[in-house]
Amino acid sequence: MPADSKLTLWGRANSVNVQKVLWCMAELDLAFERIDAGMQFGRNTEADYLAMNPNGRIPTLLDGDLVLWESNAIMRYLCLAYGGTTPLYPSLPRQRAAVERWLDWTLSTVQPIERPLFWGLVRTPPAQRDMIALQKAADDAAAMWRILDAHLGTRSYVEAETFTLADIALGAYARRWFGVEGVVKPELPHLDSWYQRLSQRPAFIRHVAPPLS
Template identity: 65%
Template sequence: MLKIWGRTNSVNVQKVLWCCDELALPYERIDAGMQFGRNKEPAYLSMNPNGQIPTIEDGDFVLWESNSIMRYLAMQYGASGSLYPQAPKARASVDRWLDWSLSTLQPADKPVFWGMVRTPVEQRDMAALQAAADAAGKLWLIVDAHLEGRSFLEGEAFSLADIVLGAFCRRFIGMDGLRKPATPQLQRWYESLQERPAFQRHIAPALS
């Protein structure tokens, strides 16, 4: 059975778990990272020299980088579905959101998430956090505009792009205490994601 290494409060692990559920793919998950350790041990480093989570083992095939893992799972176990479409333009359109999440969105999300969720209240620099939230908000306005007239990020079919951005959006829309721009299309899309059992199971739980 597919093995997934990583703690459930990591957004990059959550994306992979959500993907597995959309594919109805059974897996065994092993806690690793932060308080669980394991990811700096030699056995883990031999699978993933970055010492980061997630890592998967599918038989003797080992893979790290969450977006690459999702692409692999969708190709291997869901090739006929919409998660990772085969037509070049449709696939490239999904890919750009996956790349954008790594290059642009996650770096903007990280200071807000760590500051608001993993920093004690009395140590929070709220002015800096609001500035970081404003920078992230500008990115979400791009997504909001793109969603106009679309049910999902790439049209009428749910894809890996919705998983990746949906997991990060939970941290943006679902986080109180900071001012955010109005994003009506994003809100409408996010509400549709909240109806999905995999979202409720892996993404909705409290941020930690």
């Protein structure tokens, strides 16, 4: 990292989208400052934050005079700006496009399907949980994860044998899938083996493995 560069990341550590960026930063061995924002920390609805990110969401990255939001965009930028020839974000068009589709799939498919299950089991008090609806949410999520399970049947990582941003984006959500309890979930052996590989990475252990909250 250039000596005059200072990365600042706004967002709470238990946000899945912040975790993706933290994981990426750790894989790239980048120094940064993190400022808590969102939910119990507030700040993301204040005028100074909205001036940086009009969506009022997290994370937001500051790199000098650059302000960047959207977690997948932040990860791409970090790889391009500071990753050199990192395999996290391949340079060849076909390989990069293959990674990109999974980043898009995470936002278009995984996040909206995963959210009701996670919020219902982790961020809703037990007395207020609708377990019939949550089992339906788990079944919907299982159907989604079966797609990735089948894909992983012939490879060690989402794209062949190389760990990439696709593994970070999907792995952060897989942490939630494997971590929630109280619903019936099917056995997905290929997904499980892949997740076990991810869970051994120091950056995952530090930023994604802590208890769900």
